[in-house]
Amino acid sequence: MTSAPISVVVRTHSIDRLVYLRRALFSLMLQRADDMEVLICTQRFSDEDMERLRAEIAHLGLGLNGTAEVKFVNVLEPESGDIRGHVLNAGIKAATRRYIGFLDDDDVVYTGIYERLIDDLRTEQGQAAFGRCVRVDGSLARGAFFARTKS
DSSP states (O other): OOOOOEEEEEEEOOGGGHHHHHHHHHHHHTSOOSSEEEEEEEESOOHHHHHHHHHHHHHHTTTTTSOEEEEEEEEOOSSSSOOHHHHHHHHHHHOOSSEEEEEETTOOOOTTHHHHHHHHHHHHTOSOOOOOOOOEEEEEETTEEEEEEEO
């Protein structure tokens, strides 16, 4: 497997979802990417919310391995209704890398998944690659996660 330049569009719609966003961004920190751009795309965040988000991201140390570039895209229009599609499109427009990945704030990705999907694209000369979604229910006990079900 070889690393490739990738832009990852991370969509979030409320500053109240920072706990989820932290987990999603942490999963990106574990990727083996030499050239990753993380586009944190927000839905109608106020200036204060954007400032709080930037401070939180700086505190996380995203790009600790020196490979991730973080950009912020705040979509304000239209002023009403569901604009999730607009947020994704704004992320795509802002992306500068050869490949684009998508991650919602309440999702995580396994280590090396983008590298694997891009490798599959190159090998099969494909136009799009999709990952599998796995849901695990469980609980935390004594600092460890114990899975009850997996589907």
